Amino acid sequence: MKTLLIDVRRIMVSLQLTVVLLVFGMILVFAATLDQTNLGIWGIQQKWFRSFIVFQDLQGVTIPIFPGGYLVGGLLLINLIAAHVDRFKFTWLKAGIFLTHAGLILLLIGELLSGIFQEDFHMRLNEGQTKNYAEAYREHELAIIDTTDAKVDDVVSIPEILLAKGTVVQHPDLPFRVVTRAYYPNSFLQSPSAITPASLATVGLGLSVIASPQPVTYKPTETNLISAYVELISPDNSPGVFLVSTGLVAPQLFNYAGRSWRMTLRPKRIYEPFSLTLLKFSHDRYAGTDIPKNFSSRIRLKTSDGRDDRDVVVFMNNPLRYAGLTFYQAGFENNDRTSILQVVRNPSWLVPYVACALMSIGLLAQFGIHLAGFVVKRSS
Amino acid sequence: MCPQNIPAFVPYPRYFFICGISAFTLGLTGCGRTKVQSYRVPKENAASLPSAMTTAVPISATLGNGALIEPVMPLPNASATAILGPKVSKANGPVLTWKAPTEWAPKPLGAMRKGSFAIPGEGGALADLSITSFPGAVGGDLANxxxxxxxxxxxPITGAELADAVLRINANGLTINLVDLSSTDPAQARILGALVEYDGAMWFFKISGPGELVGTLKPAFVNFLQSVKVSSP
Incomplete structure (x- = not known):
């Protein structure tokens, strides 16, 4: 046992492991780049980098083929820390090297934290429109909303992954259970005819529209149309089986247990304690050409408690940072009347900056110490 | 950098630190965002909801991915009107006009149709010609x-197969793509569908009905398509 632990320690602190992991990292980047033609950028990030083991489907059999980014990066991080812990002996002459390595460790940790905590959303605002929420790019939610109250909506948000897993959802705010009868990560919606299979839906729009499963697409120019048949079950008088789909633009309405409900499968939302109103979107061009010079959005930022009510201008490389969120000018459409803001929540956004600063100071210090030593030696 | 002589293992507190970091890392990566959440929000303005919530236009629908749903049966209840998307054409720009044979009987226009005809055949058979238009490419020719x-x-067919399946008609400066689709069962329906992209909108001309009748209508339909032209509003 003792020998084994010594062996493990010997491996964890070795430079050989560092080299092997760096080679693995290079292979990982190369293979993922090639695989991008099949899966697209989002798909390969999940498969190759944000995983411990890369799995590949070979003619219906899923097998592990390579260590994933989390495993390689994690081992690299442990290797780096272990080597320092094992051989750490502080001397001022090596202070620069320690600082540089500390920066590197922080950079690896920062990337890990970003991978885990960063959330990307977008906010699409027409001129004059006000919103207090942003929407996710890829994640979806089944929102079941009690709209009975005249002033507020009570929302129960069920993540898409629970629909995919077929998890039965019983929530205290809902007078019924939500059971997924079918889930299609990509689908085709069509009218029912003599040839189409019978709809699973027993009520609502699913009686006039049928969802058929389609292969998932990873092409950047195509969108997966997610659909599901969900049954709302209660001890008596169950509402029935509904078709929900990201292709159905407006929600379904129904009454149950004396209350009014709205149900929709939509991009996941985050609500903010403030609202943004797009006052004006500007698309400046160089005079006499169609070459873009600048994109900017003049926005009114208003908090519900009246603490903030001011105009801000968001333009390229000048995001709005507010309440832990960063709003970047990301796009526009609708003949320059709609602005699209990318909304990023990343609690660890400062870590890479601090890491780079540490590494710079460390390198400067190390070279400075050597230079000073050299100068002193020469002059003596 | 690699030490030549590794000292014997000692349960040193430094290694607990490494183990702690590893466990923390694994724990974090295992975090999922899979919890059901509930929250209260101010009621959304009617203006910010999809237009169908406030404008009850019955029957036809535009889907979020641009594909169109055409009704084959009445929607089951009032809530079903909510399917209507925001992209329903209300174009005020230039429109297309056409000249239909006199034996094609005009029908009342629904909420979505720009033109509607009943085409009688032998033995009481009846085909339907619908003309609709929607803003944008509406998913493109292949999807439609x-x-x-x-x-x-x-x-479904692929893009390469579509190129073989399409008959291209040039009419008054417009390029019209015509497809002839029959089900494998000759007793079943047949569709002659034409797609025209003009001024940022997609126009659909579609005859559907019994296979035999629709087959006989093909030459007349091609003539009809050649009469399609742009007319200012």
Missing amino acids: VNRWRGQLGLI
Whole structure:
């Protein structure tokens, strides 16, 4: 046992492991780049980098083929820390090297934290429109909303992954259970005819529209149309089986247990304690050409408690940072009347900056110490 | 950098630190965002909801991915009007006009149709010609042809196969793509569908009905398509 632990320690602190992991990292980047033609950028990030083991489907059999980014990066991080812990002996002459390595460790940790905590959303605002929420790019939610109250909506948000897993959802705010009868990560919606299979839906729009499963697409120019048949079950008088789909633009309405409900499968939302109103979107061009010079959005930022009510201008490389969120000018459409803001929540956004600063100071210090030593030696 | 002589293992507190970091890392990566959440929000303005919530236009629908749903039965209840998307054409720009044979009987226009005809055949058979338009490319030719194929129970085709399946008609400066789709069962329906992209909108001309009748209508339909032209509003 003792020998084994010594062996493990010997491996964890070795430079050989560092080299092997760096080679693995290079292979990982190369293979993922090639695989991008099949899966697209989002798909390969999940498969190759944000995983411990890369799995590949070979003619219906899923097998592990390579260590994933989390495993390689994690081992690299442990290797780096272990080597320092094992051989750490502080001397001022090596202070620069320690600082540089500390920066590197922080950079690896920062990337890990970003991978885990960063959330990307977008906010699409027409001129004059006000919103207090942003929407996710890829994640979806089944929102079941009690709209009975005249002033507020009570929302129960069920993540898409629970629909995919077929998890039965019983929530205290809902007078019924939500059971997924079918889930299609990509689908085709069509009218029912003599040839189409019978709809699973027993009520609502699913009686006039049928969802058929389609292969998932990873092409950047195509969108997966997610659909599901969900049954709302209660001890008596169950509402029935509904078709929900990201292709159905407006929600379904129904009454149950004396209350009014709205149900929709939509991009996941985050609500903010403030609202943004797009006052004006500007698309400046160089005079006499169609070459873009600048994109900017003049926005009114208003908090519900009246603490903030001011105009801000968001333009390229000048995001709005507010309440832990960063709003970047990301796009526009609708003949320059709609602005699209990318909304990023990343609690660890400062870590890479601090890491780079540490590494710079460390390198400067190390070279400075050597230079000073050299100068002193020469002059003596 | 690699030490030549590794000292014997000692349960040193430094290694607990490494183990702690590893466990923390693994724990974090295992975090999922899979919890059901509930929250209260101010009621959304009617203006910010999809237009169908406030404008009850019955029957036809535009889907979020641009594909169109055409009704084959009445929607079951009032809430079903909520399917209507925001992209329903209300174009005020230039429109297309056409000249239909006199034996094609005009029908009342629904909420979505720009033109509507009943075409009688032998033995009381009846075909339907619908003319609709929607802003944008509405998914493109391939998606729409595959939508029609789906209505006939045919498997989707690829872009390369579409090129072989399309008959291109030039009419008054417009390029019209015509497809002839029959189900494998001759007794079943047949579709002659034409797509025209003009001024940022997609126009659909579609004859559907019994296979035999629709087959006989093809030359007349091609003539009809050649009469299509742009007319200012």
